[in-house]
Amino acid sequence: MCGIVAYIGQREAYPIILKGLKRLEYRGYDSAGVALLNGSLRVYKKKGKVAALEESLVGKAVHAHAGIGHTRWATHGEPSDRNAHPHLSASGKLAMIHNGIIENYAQLKSDLQKKGYEFKSDTDTEVLLNFIEDIHINNGGNLEEAIRIALRRVVGAYVIVVLDQDHPDTLIAARKGSPLVIGVGKDEHFLASDASPIIEYTKEVVYVNDYELAILKPDELVLKNLGNDKLTPFIQKLDLELAAIEKGGYDSFMLKEIFEQPHTIYDCLRGRLDATAGTITMSGVQSCMQYLKEANRILIIACGTSWHAGLVAEYIIEELCRIPVEVEYASEFRYRNPIINKGDIIIAVSQSGETADTLVAIEKAKEQGAIIFGILNVVGSSIARASHAGAYTHAGPEIGVASTKAFTAQLVVLTMVALKLSNERGTIDQKRYLHLLNELQQIPDKVATVLQQNEHISALAEKYKDARDFLYLGRGYNFPIALEGALKLKEISYIHAEGYPAAEMKHGPIALVDEKLPVVFVATRDSYHEKIVSNIQEIKARKGKVVAVISEGDDVIEGMADDVIKVPEADEIVAPLLSVIPLQLLSYHIGMAKDLDVDKPRNLAKSVTVE
Numbered sequence: 001m002c003g004i005v006a007y008i009g010q011r012e013a014y015p016i017i018l019k020g021l022k023r024l025e026y027r028g029y030d031s032a033g034v035a036l037l038n039g040s041l042r043v044y045k046k047k048g049k050v051a052a053l054e055e056s057l058v059g060k061a062v063h064a065h066a067g068i069g070h071t072r073w074a075t076h077g078e079p080s081d082r083n084a085h086p087h088l089s090a091s092g093k094l095a096m097i098h099n100g101i102i103e104n105y106a107q108l109k110s111d112l113q114k115k116g117y118e119f120k121s122d123t124d125t126e127v128l129l130n131f132i133e134d135i136h137i138n139n140g141g142n143l144e145e146a147i148r149i150a151l152r153r154v155v156g157a158y159v160i161v162v163l164d165q166d167h168p169d170t171l172i173a174a175r176k177g178s179p180l181v182i183g184v185g186k187d188e189h190f191l192a193s194d195a196s197p198i199i200e201y202t203k204e205v206v207y208v209n210d211y212e213l214a215i216l217k218p219d220e221l222v223l224k225n226l227g228n229d230k231l232t233p234f235i236q237k238l239d240l241e242l243a244a245i246e247k248g249g250y251d252s253f254m255l256k257e258i259f260e261q262p263h264t265i266y267d268c269l270r271g272r273l274d275a276t277a278g279t280i281t282m283s284g285v286q287s288c289m290q291y292l293k294e295a296n297r298i299l300i301i302a303c304g305t306s307w308h309a310g311l312v313a314e315y316i317i318e319e320l321c322r323i324p325v326e327v328e329y330a331s332e333f334r335y336r337n338p339i340i341n342k343g344d345i346i347i348a349v350s351q352s353g354e355t356a357d358t359l360v361a362i363e364k365a366k367e368q369g370a371i372i373f374g375i376l377n378v379v380g381s382s383i384a385r386a387s388h389a390g391a392y393t394h395a396g397p398e399i400g401v402a403s404t405k406a407f408t409a410q411l412v413v414l415t416m417v418a419l420k421l422s423n424e425r426g427t428i429d430q431k432r433y434l435h436l437l438n439e440l441q442q443i444p445d446k447v448a449t450v451l452q453q454n455e456h457i458s459a460l461a462e463k464y465k466d467a468r469d470f471l472y473l474g475r476g477y478n479f480p481i482a483l484e485g486a487l488k489l490k491e492i493s494y495i496h497a498e499g500y501p502a503a504e505m506k507h508g509p510i511a512l513v514d515e516k517l518p519v520v521f522v523a524t525r526d527s528y529h530e531k532i533v534s535n536i537q538e539i540k541a542r543k544g545k546v547v548a549v550i551s552e553g554d555d556v557i558e559g560m561a562d563d564v565i566k567v568p569e570a571d572e573i574v575a576p577l578l579s580v581i582p583l584q585l586l587s588y589h590i591g592m593a594k595d596l597d598v599d600k601p602r603n604l605a606k607s608v609t610v611e
């Protein structure tokens with residue numbers, strides 16, 4: 001969380017940093033700030049979104065060729081001007097931005113206070129900066145060395161970038177546990193949390209690794225480890241177009257990303273699934289097929305929406321591959337003393353590839369000898385690099401904070417992995433295998449059909465937008481989709497929503513049902529159909545309002561529900577890829593009807609790089 005951008009070179013730094021911060025705002029938007037160096041350091045910061053900072057800077061002196069910028073997701077200290085980054089050191093000569101958490105900041109702070117340091121903010125960042133300054137003053141003024149010494153004493157995660165008034169031609173950055181990319185231009189360098197602020201200027205990038213320090217001048221990039229050994233920077237070419245990170249005519253990234261799904265799913269299948277030949281080609285899966293085939297157990301580790309994708313996969317893998325699957329919240333798994341046996345495979349699912357809990361959880365499993373298979377969207381991300389093998393989802397940059405297209409792409413990859421594995425293990429008969437390949441291939445067109453119901457779903461949103469609570473129910477493959485629908489609604493509309501297995505509602509949640517409660521049933525035609533029909537009747541008997549996502553031609557549920565959203569008929573294994581789309585649209589439209597910022601819901605950030 002938190003977005004950082006920095007520039008050093010011949011151009012004006014401020015416009016580059018400002019534009020970059022807007023692109024990184026999905027990582028946090030509690031406050032924003034810049035430090036610009038032109039003879040002296042000028043720091044401007046403001047509570048709220050980047051636009052508020054921009055407005056406050058109209059007419060101010062922003063000329064500089066070196067600068068750092070930050071958009072914050074608050075951890076230590078409430079969102080406020082004073083807690084916004086960049087922070088200045090006690091002498092006023094160093095400015096720093098930070099993404100991450102310094103866990104031992106309290107001890108460091110009290111040590112510094114004993115030495116007379118005073119703090120203007122409540123942040124751990126200001127503590128780290130003054131800790132660096134204190135070492136710097138006492139070590140004869142070698143800032144690089146001071147940073148190295150300080151970071152060796154720090155517990156926690158960080159990306160920091162430091163600007164020194166006395167060395168206007170140098171930026172120093174370091175990373176542990178949070179992402180950092182360097183853009184390499186001609187006589188200029190860029191730094192950012194991801195490549196989106198950089199691609200407009202250069203496609204040559206270096207991904208900084210943990211425990212590395214980058215010393216940047218306009219015409220020089222030096223990479224070192226914390227032991228002061230020089231490293232050779234590995235310059236990669238970015239495969240990302242500017243259009244992919246812009247709204248392209250939509251009113252929000254969320255809507256754009258929902259509507260991109262026919263393409264993103266197609267891109268995810270392309271070159272991998274060939275229904276005519278009956279093949280699935282996935283080199284990452286092939287490279288660890290022997291382990292997968294012989295797996296005693298598969299553990300899927302993820303958070304949030306990615307965890308929901310894992311839950312659908314649990315049903316699919318157990319059904320098709322006959323391997324036991326457990327789906328774990330990374331945040332719980334990492335702090336337990338989990339039992340990992342020989343023959344266990346870990347599948348880590350993450351859009352960003354930077355989620356701190358997932359990253360630490362897989363590192364822990366790796367230490368115990370597990371094989372890690374990553375299903376990730378962001379190429380080169382930390383989890384991608386920590387995995388032994390994997391498959392990318394190819395959904396393109398997801399900028400809306402609520403995950404939509406990444407989720408369906410994760411499901412597609414997980415389904416392909418399950419199909420390929422079941423075929424290799426001989427746990428699926430050929431007819432069903434070919435049928436499912438065909439079903440998967442038809443999904444992009446079917447998703448496009450579901451999207452045609454956008455207007456209808458918008459009308460439903462208007463009808464139900466004032467409800468105080470929602471219940472989402474589903475069974476089998478659609479149970480995780482009920483969870484996902486509820487999560488989407490909570491995030492985007494701030495309406496309380498709960499997802500539940502439809503049959504489980506009798507054990508408690510049914511007490512919530514009255515004539516004011518909308519109950520969304522995810523009830524496409526599958527082997528649980530009759531059962532879910534009974535569950536709908538149970539809600540209707542208690543005067544609940546039923547909105548049902550059903551398969552086309554399902555007159556039974558259509559006759560019972562208050563409102564229906566129809567999706568094309570599909571095999572139950574791939575049906576979640578269709579039934580989730582109306583739920584994404586419903587939460588989008590309710591959020592819009594309530595005049596909320598659907599791309600940047602309050603308190604959230606896209607990439608959760610703190611635990």
Ligand code: F6R
Nearest residue numbers: 304305306350351352355402403
């Ligand atoms: C919800 C959402 C989050 C993420 C979760 C994991 O819409 O986006 O719940 O799914 O923070 O993030 P990744 O997939 O990046 O590990």
